Amino acid sequence: MTSFLNSVDVAAFDAIYHQYHHAVFKNICLLVEQHDVAEDILQEVFLAFWNSRHQLDLAQGAGNWLFVVSYHKSLQYLKKTAAEKSKLAVYPAIREMMEDDNAVLRESRLALINEAINLLSPGKKKVFQLCRLEGKTAAEAARILGISHHTVKEYLQASSKSIRAYIASNQATVPVVGTLFLTIYLQ
Numbered sequence: 001m002t003s004f005l006n007s008v009d010v011a012a013f014d015a016i017y018h019q020y021h022h023a024v025f026k027n028i029c030l031l032v033e034q035h036d037v038a039e040d041i042l043q044e045v046f047l048a049f050w051n052s053r054h055q056l057d058l059a060q061g062a063g064n065w066l067f068v069v070s071y072h073k074s075l076q077y078l079k080k081t082a083a084e085k086s087k088l089a090v091y092p093a094i095r096e097m098m099e100d101d102n103a104v105l106r107e108s109r110l111a112l113i114n115e116a117i118n119l120l121s122p123g124k125k126k127v128f129q130l131c132r133l134e135g136k137t138a139a140e141a142a143r144i145l146g147i148s149h150h151t152v153k154e155y156l157q158a159s160s161k162s163i164r165a166y167i168a169s170n171q172a173t174v175p176v177v178g179t180l181f182l183t184i185y186l187q
Contacts, residue, residue: 013050016062021046023063023135024070031074041073048073063133064117068110116166120159123147127155128163 024045028038048069049062056065117125123145130141131152138152145152 009053013046013053016049016066017046019134020063020066023133024066026135027067027070028074031071032077037077041070041077044073045070061129061133063129064110064114067133068113071109112167112170113163115170116163119166120162124155124159124162127152128159131156132160 021042025038025042028041028045029035032038032041045066049056049066056062117128120128126145127141130136130144131138136144138149138156142149142152
């Protein structure tokens with residue numbers, strides 16, 4: 001079967017998987033507490049990445065795309081679980097928002113996140129990318145960037161606050177459920 005696969009695609013996928021799988025798994029675990037379920041969602045995210053590889057514009061890198069898809073896959077799981085327990089019946093507005101969630105909304109959230117990240121100073125942007133999108137620890141980011149661990153933590157805190165503020169000021173373009181997730185993620 002692998003003889004039919006483009007070796008360049010496979011090598012690129014492997015590199016992206018190894019670079020991002022820890023960070024994507026952390027993102028999923030922010031919403032989904034069960035380790036085995038989070039692993040299943042991680043596999044779904046990378047399967048979606050593989051299946052969409054020819055349509056994706058990864059000029060900004062794969063991290064943002066993987067972040068948004070991991071968020072949506074996690075929400076789909078939570079939605080299914082909640083529906084099975086009939087807890088969403090109490091909150092019909094949330095159900096409608098989740099049902100209306102589609103590719104256009106995903107793209108708008110991705111664009112909003114990219115806008116917020118691009119407004120950061122270069123140092124804060126790099127720290128945010130290393131820690132939040134690539135899953136590096138503050139110590140690893142400090143070593144990579146040649147700055148103190150304390151500075152990394154300050155940059156991460158300031159960039160998270162800035163991104164939350166940007167999203168809050170533009171929340172008309174992001175549904176409430178997405179805003180809640182981003183607020184939790186950026187803490």
